[in-house]
Amino acid sequence: MKAPAPRVLMVGTALEGRGGVAAVVSVLRRHGLFERESVRYVATHRDGTPLVKARGALSGFWQTLVTCLRGRPAVVHVHAASHASFLRKSLVLLIARLAGCKTIFHLHGGGFRTFATEEAGGLLRRWIRHTLEASSLVITLSEGWAQFVHAFAPRARVAVVPNAVPLPDLPAQDAAIPGRVLFLGRLEAAKGIHELLEAGARVVRETRGPSPLRLAFGGEGDAQDLRRRAAELGIAERIELLGWIGPAERDAELRKAAVFCLPSHAEGLPMSMLEAMAARKAVVATHVGGIPETLRDGDNGLLVPPRDEQALARALARLLGDTALRDRLAERARATIEQQYSTEVVCGKLSAIYRELAGTRR
Structure with missing residues (x-):
């Protein structure tokens, strides 16, 4: 027919x-x-x-x-x-x-x-x-x-x-691993991966006592360059390179994340950020492209200037050290997706x- x-x-x-x-x-x-x-x-x-x-x-x-x-x-x-x-x-x-x-x-x-x-x-x-x-x-x-x-x-x-953005079912219990920061995107400089590494190293240095920080990177790109830079910064043992991950693996990684971070230099409206918000995660992202129209600083996430590792480090440290703030931003992020996206x-x-x-x- x-x-x-x-x-x-x-x-x-x-x-x-x-x-x-x-x-x-x-x-x-x-x-x-x-x-x-x-x-x-x-x-x-x-x-x-x-x-x-x-x-x-x-x-x-x-x-x-x-x-x-x-x-x-x-x-x-x-x-x-x-x-x-x-x-x-x-x-x-x-x-x-x-x-x-x-x-x-x-x-x-x-x-x-x-x-x-x-x-x-x-x-x-x-x-x-x-x-x-x-x-x-x-x-x-x-x-x-x-x-x-x-x-x-x-x-x-x-x-x-x-x-x-589809709305995933939320787990009955929080499965987030303390200190785990998730990045999803192409492993390239324009996505801010170098600033994220530098911010992570700064958080570790400035944390009193042992820091639980771990940076998980999901995506394709120059993994060797990322490993090399992490070693130079002294945080090689704190990074995980997941490679490209499909929807099921992405959802599992989001459940394990305490914070989602996307420090891009330029963006339209990134799906990975929206998916993290739908998964009820606290998000740190840069003030570029359409991101600020969705992510409102202090309301449903935290915004930082692009290419500013110091501001990024402060935002990550603030979220990792304040469970109540993290939970409030995550709830508002989920509500934003439900209402608008x-x-x-x-x-x-x-x-x-x-x-x-x-x-x-x-």
Whole structure:
């Protein structure tokens, strides 16, 4: 039997991938958005060798072209970040516009501002602006990113839709290990891992008596560099390198964490932070991207300036040394996710957008 024509064609990275976009889309699919809105998903990027990536891109472009010409989806919704991701998705959007489809550019990635305003040359900058303004709608993850898009591409139509986060069941008893600080993300300088190591070393030095501090790093990247720097700082025995971990392992690590820390230099709205908040964990993060709109300093988490290991050390020491504060922030973090970032709320917003663009109401 021939599959029914999709109402929405969604384009992004392969869902078995390990990035934030794959996590975001997987949440939407598990919650039933694809069935409810007749969404077909096409991947234009796969992890692997250059040949695997090239084949994935070509296959994605071909599937997009065939679907747009034969299936005539009402809406083509692309998830895009910077550099090659933007270039792939801008071509997808061009195909969709030529086929007469309404289009959504869904902006992810904390580096897009730098990419668009500093790294891109004049011709590419004009193409970025044209792509944003020619889209039927640009979705950003926060008001701050919406303001950037309005300034960079004044004729773009923008809506704010945060990432959706499933609400895990909470354990009956607290399983957190005292002193355990969890980081989830790519092991690279831009994620603030060096500042976290330096802050951890400072906490150990300044703690009276034995310090229980342990730093657990979950993610792929330059583990050798992280080990080397930890040894230089004298805390090699206090770090754990978990490698990339899947959803089940992530949930288990969150349960064991006393504090979650993400000291990034730039961000959109990181899924790992939202997942930690949903798991009822006290969070320390940096005042970048869309984070401050979600994490309010002293209310549902602690915020520190990026690249400031001293401020980071103070925040970690404060949380690790104050159980009542840690518990209060964790409860407020969970409540924030329940009220503003649940899958029900976000999927409802996306459904309303699809129906408006398609000219239908239900």
